[in-house]
Amino acid sequence: MTFKALVVEKDEDGKTSAAVQEIGLDLLPETEVTVAVEYSTVNYKDGLCIGPGGGLVRNYPHVPGIDFAGTVESSSDNRYKAGDKVVLTGWRVGEAHWGGYSQKARVRADWLVPLPDGLTTRQAMAVGTAGFTSMLAVQALEDQGLKAGPVLVTGAAGGVGSVAVALLAAMGRQVAAVTGRPEQADYLKGLGATEIIAREELAETVKRPLEGERWGGCVDAVGGAMLGRLLGQMEYGASVAAVGLAGGANLPATVIPFLLRGVNLLGIDSVMQPYENRVRAWTRLAELLPMEKLDAMVVEATLEDLPKLGADILEGQVRGRVVVDVNA
Known part of the structure; x- marks a missing residue:
């Protein structure tokens, strides 16, 4: 089984390049939970990871994307089961650990948060x-x-x-x-x-x-x-x-x-927040953030758009929130 991912590679001269590739599950990290990713976003760190020199990337080849939302496909941790909707931010995902610019992701169960009631996976990544x-x-x-x-x-x-x-x-x-x-x-x-x-x-x-x-x-x-x-x-x-x-x-x-x-x-560091803080923040976002205003912030993109968007965000040319539909 193969699926699409944006893969960043570095050549012998230290130059990096990013392109959408078909890869297999065997390349994903060996961690507890496999997620069918639905949406990710474009953040400043993603621009650094995609851009020349690789920025924050620790190892190559690499799949950027510092957050994602989707559906659990399989889990060896009893906190999550197939079909659960989840969201992930932080924990160096997309930097040290392969991230959300992929139709499949494997991560540690500790890094996930259940998707709050009232939020879709697309809305979660608009956030x-x-x-x-x-x-x-x-x-x-x-x-x-x-x-x-x-x-x-x-x-x-x-x-x-x-x-x-x-x-x-x-x-x-x-x-x-x-x-x-x-x-x-x-x-x-x-x-x-x-x-x-x-x-x-x-x-x-x-x-x-x-x-x-x-x-x-x-x-x-x-x-x-x-x-x-x-x-x-x-x-x-x-x-x-x-x-x-x-x-x-x-x-x-x-x-x-x-x-x-x-x-x-x-x-404020969003990378390694305790579970309770993450749940509190996501719950309040679902309660407080006016969805009509959230929609006004959103521009939708695909995996193929990401190399250009990575450069644009570093130049301050991206307004609001860019939601990446990884299956488009």
């Missing part, structure tokens, strides 16, 4: 790792206590930012969306943003360690200079949930916002 990460960030802000002012979302037109805007708006919060693409203003307002801020306004390196108190919380999907700048604009005791490094890993900031304004910097 995907980006939406799951957004929910973790919003939960972290709630746990620390969101303040009264508007909540800032940076990188708002991307996958994490789009879902964060929609989630916060569904919770009744005022949302200020930061984007470098002014043409996305109507899209972001449609998701529930009440204010659109040009990226240039926050992209400058910190000039003063404290500015006026503007934000009751922040989901930062960019990092770098922007994160350093916005720390000095948070309300007293407010929190920033930092989820991305697109703007760089360096943090040009001082300790003053933390010491004098009690700002909390919360690091």
Whole structure:
């Protein structure tokens, strides 16, 4: 039996290439659960794995795709049986372990979560790792206590930012969306943003360690200079949930916002979340996220589209959520 997968290979000169191939079950990792994959997504990490040099890939040949949703075909673990609908994010799937850009996948049972009631496999991947990460960030802000002012979302037109805007708006919060693409203003307002801020306004390196108190919380999907700048604009005791490094890993900031304004910097990592956290996040996503807004974020793609999409997402050309129908 063979099936389709996007396979990334590296030649003797270290050059990588990605192409759809027919492969067999014997090539899949020997783990407990075999899943008939229905949908995956395109994330920034996927672009790194597909692109020249391979980025985060640990071994070759490799099947990228850092998340997927589908139906269990077989399982040696009694927590899952054939026919169960499941979703997977994290655990270095698509980086160190073959991932979701394949019509079949084998993974550890510990990595899976039952698909919540009210979500289809396509909707789960419209949410995907980006939406799951957004929910973790919003939960972290709630746990620390969101303040009264508007909540800032940076990188708002991307996958994490789009879902964060929609989630916060569904919770009744005022949302200020930061984007470098002014043409996305109507899209972001449609998701529930009440204010659109040009990226240039926050992209400058910190000039003063404290500015006026503007934000009751922040989901930062960019990092770098922007994160350093916005720390000095948070309300007293407010929190920033930092989820991305697109703007760089360096943090040009001082300790003053933390010491004098009690700002909390919360690091959000979606890769190795405990099972209880994953179930909580997926359950709340199914309950909170307006499906009509989710549909507005989605662009559908096939396995054959992935090499170009991998390059596009690295260049910041992908808006919202790209759902990959691996069987199309």
